[in-house]
Every structure is written in structure tokens, then in C-alpha cells.
Amino acid sequence: MKASVVIIGAGISGLSAAYRLDKLSTQAGIGLDITVVEKETQPGGTIRTEHIDGFVVETGPDCFFAEKPYAGMLVNELGMSDRLIGTNGRNQGTYVLWHNRLHRLPDGVVLMIPTRFAPFVTSTLFSLPGKIRMGMEIFVPRRTDGIDESLSEFTLRRFGREALDRIAEPLVAGVHAGDPDTMSVRSSFPRFVTMEQKYGSLIRGMLNARRVMREGSPSTPASMFMTMKGGLQEIIDALQRQSPGVSFRTGVQALAVEKSEGTYWVRLSDGGRISADGIVIAVPAYSAAGMLSPVSRELSDLLTSIPYVSTATVSLAYEKRGFGHPLKGFGFVVPRKENRHIMAATWTSSKFEYRTGDDAVLIRCFVGGAAHQDMVSRSDEEILDLVRRDIDDIMGVSPSPVMVRIKRWIKAMPQYTIGHEPRVKAIEQLAEGLGNVCLAGSAYHGIGISDCINSGNTAAQSVLKRLLC
Ligand SMILES: Cc1cc2nc3c(=O)[nH]c(=O)nc-3n(C[C@H](O)[C@H](O)[C@H](O)COP(=O)(O)OP(=O)(O)OC[C@H]3O[C@@H](n4cnc5c(N)ncnc54)[C@H](O)[C@@H]3O)c2cc1C
Structure with a gap:
């Protein structure tokens, strides 16, 4: 009988783990049953690109940091390097709002x-x-x-x-x-x-x-931030497509990881359960805590102690004609002391090509976060009104947007607070004691996309190694 591995969570961490496990087990000539369980109907986690009225709208992350190699390496491995784009060199520059003025x-x-x-x-x-x-x-x-x-x-x-x-x-x-x-x-x-x-x-x-x-490399340095022509969703779609040995069960939540007679079982929200010789848990730490409490209370408590904050992105598109701001740069950030509702705004159509037609501009604002948690629980109308007021005031523009997309990300951003390093060490030691159960994801060793891909790769290698022992 084939050994089975269940991967819980189909964000970039879980999908990377599934892809890597599929590839490594095939190369090693081992038949593995790999199942990914995802509670949403669509894989990708916080990575989600929407195509709305001709605009490419990243509702979550919009790029990855090129200095960390894992995302770039994965894109090359997926055969998609021709889809990679950097930031638009002609519009280089970020601004900071200080005393109501944007300073470069x-x-x-x-x-x-x-x-x-x-x-x-x-x-x-x-x-x-x-x-x-x-x-x-x-x-x-x-x-x-x-x-x-x-x-x-x-x-x-x-x-x-x-x-x-x-x-x-x-x-x-x-x-x-x-x-x-x-x-x-x-x-x-x-x-x-x-x-x-x-x-x-x-x-x-x-x-x-x-x-x-x-x-x-004496030649022109490559862009610090990279993305895909059609948005980061391209990586998510390719990972799924290129994991032929993986079954995806979407729209089903993993409720608990249980152990009986030496076998792990993942109990599901549809009433079913799957046995597993190895498990990768690639969900937010508080969610992992809930499902691991039947097997380790101590581990569950430690996982719960990693705090999360909620944010929302507000994408606004305008007609270019008469917009009234040159958007010469990648956007601006807003210090807490300025007492605004937005934390930052990206001038998306200036930062990246392929996001709008020639006759429109696209900007994307961030609200919420540690300093403004209340913003995320407001209604769409209120959020839009407050964001538009800030944008009008800061950038001196007041036309009506032709497209608006508000996306809330509830408890999606882990916070590495003081003591994070020993906390994660203790978590990993306890997880190790459970046998073939690995944790992956943004909660532990880096929140960036590249770090998450690395955590998925590492979890896949570790599960496979233990299966082979
Ligand atoms: C608004 C925003 C902007 C960001 N911008 C950037 C950026 O520009 N660049 C960058 O590098 N990073 C950025 N990040 C961070 C980065 O996107 C994330 O850290 C990364 O995508 C997290 O991936 P993950 O797979 O670890 O977790 P997630 O994306 O959170 O995926 C976890 C998955 O697990 C599923 N799940 C949870 N519980 C269960 C359960 N019980 N059963 C089954 N499934 C479950 C969830 O539905 C989800 O699909 C941003 C994050 C946010 C929220």
C-alpha cells in the first residue's frame, strides 16, 4: 500500500510543499498518496489576483522580494521565467507623508x-x-x-x-x-x-x-521586487497544474489531527477523515493550534501565542485623463503620527506594467494593521469613504473611481513579536516529538512569499525523509 501524506492549507506554503513532495517522491520512485485539504473553494491563501474590467488587481501580495532566491527559483522551475517582470525602472521612488506633504x-x-x-x-x-x-x-x-x-x-x-x-x-x-x-x-x-x-x-x-x-554583477541590477505579468496567481495556478500526483480537496476544513493505534487521522468538516503517514500543516498558527490540541495541548498553547493582525486592501482605478497627479513613483507610506486611515498606497499602474490599459491608472491602499485594527471591521462604504478622503487630501485628486475592490484579510498577518525565535524553537521541538508532523507557513521563519516557499520545500523534504527512515 502507498504511504499517504496530507497537506493542510493551500496557500503558497502548502502548495509548495505539495509540489515539492510530488516531485521528490516521483524522482525517488516512491508512490505517495498526496492530498491537499483547503477550507476555501479556491487555493492560493492570501495570494489572489482578480481580473476586473480589464484591471489586474492583486487583492493580497503584489510582488516578491528578489533578494531571497526561493520564489525566483520556483518560477524558473515551473518554466515561467518569461512571465516574470520587475518594477518599472522609469518610475523608481517611494514617498513618505510627513506634516501633510509627500517627501521622496x-x-x-x-x-x-x-x-x-x-x-x-x-x-x-x-x-x-x-x-x-x-x-x-x-x-x-x-x-x-x-x-x-x-x-x-x-x-x-x-x-x-x-x-x-x-x-x-x-x-x-x-x-x-x-x-x-x-x-x-x-x-x-x-x-x-x-x-x-x-x-x-x-x-x-x-x-x-x-x-x-x-x-x-557589474551589469544593471535586476529589480528588487518581482511579480508575474498576469499577477501572482499565475504561480498558484502553475503549482496546481504541475503537481499531477496531488489530489486537491477544496471547500473542506481540517478540524483536528488525531492519533489512534499509531496512525494519524485528519478529521474533516464534511464528516470524513483521512489517515496519514505524514502531515504538513501549512495554515495560520492559531488554526494549527485548534487542530493540534487533541494531540498536544502544550504545542497548541504555544501556537496560539503567535499574534496576528487583520488588514484590508482597497484598489481604486481612475480614468487617466484629468486624474491630476503624475504618479511618478511606486507610492507612499504614512507614519502613525500623521493620524490617517491609510497605512500605505501603491501606485500600481506606475510600479508594474500590464496592470491597466493606457487610459487608466490603478492605485492600491492598505488599511488596518496593528495601529488601525478597527478599520477592517467597518462597512465597505465607510472604508471607501475614509480611504478616498485620505487619497484626495494627500494626493490632491478627487475624481470618482471607475473601479473599486475592497478585500479584507482577517488575521492573515503573523507578528514576530519579542521572543519569537525561542517560541518557534519550542514549537518545532514539540512538533518533532509528534512524529511525522511538520509545520510550514508564514508564522515561523519569514512572512514573505519566498520564505513561505522555502518553508514548504523544507517541510516536504523532512516528511519524505522520515517516511524513508
Ligand atoms: C494584504 C497582504 C499583502 C501582502 N503583501 C506581500 C507582498 O507584497 N510580498 C510578499 O512577499 N508577501 C506579502 N504578504 C505576505 C504573504 O502573502 C503571506 O505571508 C503568504 O502568502 C502566506 O502564505 P501561507 O501559505 O503561509 O499562508 P496563507 O496564504 O494564509 O494560506 C493558508 C491557507 O490555509 C487555509 N486554511 C486555514 N485553516 C484551515 C483549515 N482548518 N483547514 C483547511 N485549510 C485551512 C486557508 O484558507 C489558506 O488558504 C502579504 C500578505 C497580505 C495579507
């Missing part, structure tokens, strides 16, 4: 790390004392006590108040929907901690990384 984030600033002198000193975003304080970072001694600092503490200590309020906080809110006061810098930005330890300064570390990159 100086070129060369990587999160809060300035790496180019001229754009930084001429920037209107910081005061002169703020710039001096940020530049002094190279003289700030490295921390040696190994404490897990919050992003706020870390940024204040190394770069000062303006770097925190005007860049780190709004960029982090825009990307992680998080609160820098509680977010672990070690778990959310491990590279910064490593750089501090290695170079004694992030500015020095970043300048060194840039030099190495330039020497490695």
Missing part, C-alpha cells in the same frame, strides 16, 4: 539605512539634526548582550528618533502591518542584527553588501 525617500536608503550621501543630505524628509544623528550610526557601538530588541529600540539606539518615526515605523506598517514597539528586530529583520554584529554598523554593512553585489 532619498535614493539609496534601505529601510532606515542611508547608503548614498548626496540624496540623503538634500532630502526634505529629515531635519539637519536628524540627518546628523542618522549619519552618526557608524559610531554607535554594537550591542553585545544578545537581547532581543524591538524594532523601535533598535532603530532609536542606532539611528535616532527621525529614522524611526519617518521611515522604519511607516515602512514596517506598510509591509508587516506591524507595531515596531513590539516587533522583534531579530526575527523580523535578522539581517540587521547580523550586520551590526559583523560590521559594527548597518551603514558600513550595507555599503559593503552593495560593493560585493556590484563586483559580482
